[in-house]
Amino acid sequence: MQLSPDDITAIFLSLKLAGTVTFLLLLLCTPLAWWLAHSTSILKPIISAFVALPLVLPPTVLGFYFLIIAGPSGPLGSLTEALGLGLLPFTYWGLVVASLFYSLPFVVQPLQNAFEIQGRRPMEIAATLGARPIDGFFSVMLPLCRPAYITAATLGFAHTLGEFGLILMMGGNIPGETRVVSVQIYNHVEALEYGNAHSLAALMLGFSLLILLLLYSFQGRKLIGFKS
Amino acid sequence: MTETQTHEVCLSFDFALQHSAKNKAAEFQLKIKATLPLQGVTAIYGPSGSGKTTLLRCIAGLEPKAKGHCAVAEKIWQDERYTLPTFKRDLAYVSQAPSLFTHLTVAQNLAYGESRRTPGRDQAFYDKVLSTMGIGHLLARMPAQLSGGEEQRVSIARALLTRPQVLLMDEPLSALDQPRKREILPYLEQLAAQFQIAILYVTHSLDELVRLADRVLVLEDGKLIESGSTLAIFNRLESPLQDSDEPSALLDVIAVENHNNGPLMRAEIPGGQQSLWIKAGAETKGKSLRLRVLARDVSIALSNHDDSSILNRLPAIIDAIQLNSATGTAVVTLKVGEQVLFAAITQLSLEKLQLREGISVWAQIKSVAIAR
Numbered sequence: 001m002q003l004s005p006d007d008i009t010a011i012f013l014s015l016k017l018a019g020t021v022t023f024l025l026l027l028l029c030t031p032l033a034w035w036l037a038h039s040t041s042i043l044k045p046i047i048s049a050f051v052a053l054p055l056v057l058p059p060t061v062l063g064f065y066f067l068i069i070a071g072p073s074g075p076l077g078s079l080t081e082a083l084g085l086g087l088l089p090f091t092y093w094g095l096v097v098a099s100l101f102y103s104l105p106f107v108v109q110p111l112q113n114a115f116e117i118q119g120r121r122p123m124e125i126a127a128t129l130g131a132r133p134i135d136g137f138f139s140v141m142l143p144l145c146r147p148a149y150i151t152a153a154t155l156g157f158a159h160t161l162g163e164f165g166l167i168l169m170m171g172g173n174i175p176g177e178t179r180v181v182s183v184q185i186y187n188h189v190e191a192l193e194y195g196n197a198h199s200l201a202a203l204m205l206g207f208s209l210l211i212l213l214l215l216y217s218f219q220g221r222k223l224i225g226f227k228s
Numbered sequence: 229m230t231e232t233q234t235h236e237v238c239l240s241f242d243f244a245l246q247h248s249a250k251n252k253a254a255e256f257q258l259k260i261k262a263t264l265p266l267q268g269v270t271a272i273y274g275p276s277g278s279g280k281t282t283l284l285r286c287i288a289g290l291e292p293k294a295k296g297h298c299a300v301a302e303k304i305w306q307d308e309r310y311t312l313p314t315f316k317r318d319l320a321y322v323s324q325a326p327s328l329f330t331h332l333t334v335a336q337n338l339a340y341g342e343s344r345r346t347p348g349r350d351q352a353f354y355d356k357v358l359s360t361m362g363i364g365h366l367l368a369r370m371p372a373q374l375s376g377g378e379e380q381r382v383s384i385a386r387a388l389l390t391r392p393q394v395l396l397m398d399e400p401l402s403a404l405d406q407p408r409k410r411e412i413l414p415y416l417e418q419l420a421a422q423f424q425i426a427i428l429y430v431t432h433s434l435d436e437l438v439r440l441a442d443r444v445l446v447l448e449d450g451k452l453i454e455s456g457s458t459l460a461i462f463n464r465l466e467s468p469l470q471d472s473d474e475p476s477a478l479l480d481v482i483a484v485e486n487h488n489n490g491p492l493m494r495a496e497i498p499g500g501q502q503s504l505w506i507k508a509g510a511e512t513k514g515k516s517l518r519l520r521v522l523a524r525d526v527s528i529a530l531s532n533h534d535d536s537s538i539l540n541r542l543p544a545i546i547d548a549i550q551l552n553s554a555t556g557t558a559v560v561t562l563k564v565g566e567q568v569l570f571a572a573i574t575q576l577s578l579e580k581l582q583l584r585e586g587i588s589v590w591a592q593i594k595s596v597a598i599a600r
Contacts, residue, residue, distance in 0.1 A: 122329070124290050127314035128321040129341030129390060136315075139340070143331040 010184035033111035063169025106155040114148030258450035271441035279450040289314040320387035328371040335367040345390035463568040523570035540593035
């Protein structure tokens with residue numbers, strides 16, 4: 001195993017990015033998935049389509065638009081500058097924001113599925129037993145949907161860990177800031193450092209395989225997968 | 229329903245609900261208005277699809293599209309501008325389908341509503357509910373380890389432990405076997421009698437209705453077609469509660485005294501000096517009983533036959549006669565004081581005895597069944 005200090009930095013950056021994104025996605029996707037599961041609004045198909053977009057679009061397309069929107073003349077860029085946050089592209093938090101979109105469907109869909117399968121009944125029963133909606137959600141719905149949360153977290157984490165195109169488009173290649181493992185592997189290959197590339201690639205392969213293996217053996221195949 | 233007017237504490241509602249569907253046949257409209265005393269058991273009876281469950285859900289506040297008014301005692305649950313959320317309504321709901329939380333043990337399920345609805349555990353009440361439902365040994369189990377009957381008993385116990393003002397029960401016993409039904413029914417009766425609690429009881433079972441209900445709401449197509457005391461609704465030949473092949477009448481009586489401490493009990497018919505002999509144990513003494521008398525067990529005589537082996541002979545007045553010329557039989561409606569009996573006789577007897585409305589006769593009752 002040849003791991004340079006830069007490689008170690010890249011590994012920790014990747015884990016930090018994936019962890020942050022997964023945490024934020026679980027928070028954001030819970031209300032979004034709830035709304036998608038229960039809404040009859042005409043907006044629902046539109047929102048569903050946007051949520052699913054990252055599944056089909058090349059990451060370069062996402063990255064390109066993100067650069068434009070979050071750049072100095074884009075609406076998000078003007079906003080972040082006005083708030084004194086500077087610009088998002090080529091920063092760690094820029095990667096976090098872009099990754100939120102990129103991994104969104106992998107977290108929303110298992111949760112939405114679980115909420116749809118459970119239906120309104122558990123919440124209704126909780127309400128007839130005196131539980132407020134928030135209380136009912138945390139005391140009944142969340143425990144009942146725990147397998148879905150584990151699936152969502154695992155897929156969100158693994159998918160964020162594996163992103164490359166999007167990061168290259170808008171994150172650049174700044175050590176300790178935006179240079180994650182996938183980019184570092186690319187750098188090694190570009191520099192013909194196949195030994196280093198191999199170490200990192202094998203590490204990624206082994207790690208990804210391990211978490212998916214854990215997930216599948218823990219829950220069985222049925223709980224994963226998306227709504228058809 | 230004079231009873232309704234004398235009680236001040238009422239559950240009243242007036243709901244309108246439209247379920248629209250793309251398929252015209254699946255459209256459903258509910259429009260029901262009623263006032264019930266906040267006491268005793270009201271059965272909600274009707275064919276499937278008549279809106280029984282929907283009515284319970286409206287009362288529970290689980291049908292957001294329901295419009296109208298609902299009040300319990302002084303408290304408004306719903307009016308034109310305001311809807312009290314379900315979790316603030318002093319009610320409990322037992323449905324037909326399993327409803328235990330699968331991630332909690334039986335004990336945790338029982339505590340779920342209790343801890344949210346009541347200030348604290350009343351240990352004596354808790355123990356009593358558990359022993360009545362026969363679930364004391366199940367506390368540590370998960371719902372997946374229970375049989376259907378056990379699960380339903382835990383659900384009923386969970387509802388009772390919240391000590392609700394209104395208990396909504398949607399065919400709660402349909403998943404239970406007969407012996408367990410017989411065990412739980414008296415407890416539900418007792419519960420209704422002891423507490424200021426209104427039980428709304430959806431059922432398909434006439435047996436349960438006859439046993440439990442003080443009042444009945446009969447629904448059809450989302451409308452209330454009959455409402456009133458169980459006896460008033462039941463004791464009409466054209467009543468939707470009657471079995472047209474086997475008409476019967478209900479009679480509320482009070483058990484007075486045993487004959488020589490034997491198995492025969494004298495039961496008085498309220499409002500008159502009449503009494504009947506029934507087979508009932510000494511434990512029923514002083515209690516109010518509901519008897520069911522089949523029309524085919526009642527015959528008619530023009531005079532009192534002292535020399536008959538039939539013990540139960542009551543003076544009665546013929547109120548109505550319904551002929552069935554196809555079978556050559558007739559069902560005679562008899563008034564015994566305020567109460568009603570039916571007698572199934574042949575058309576030939578009718579002619580021979582020259583029976584007609586308004587004349588006094590003797591009703592001879594061969595057997596009675598105690599419904600509760």
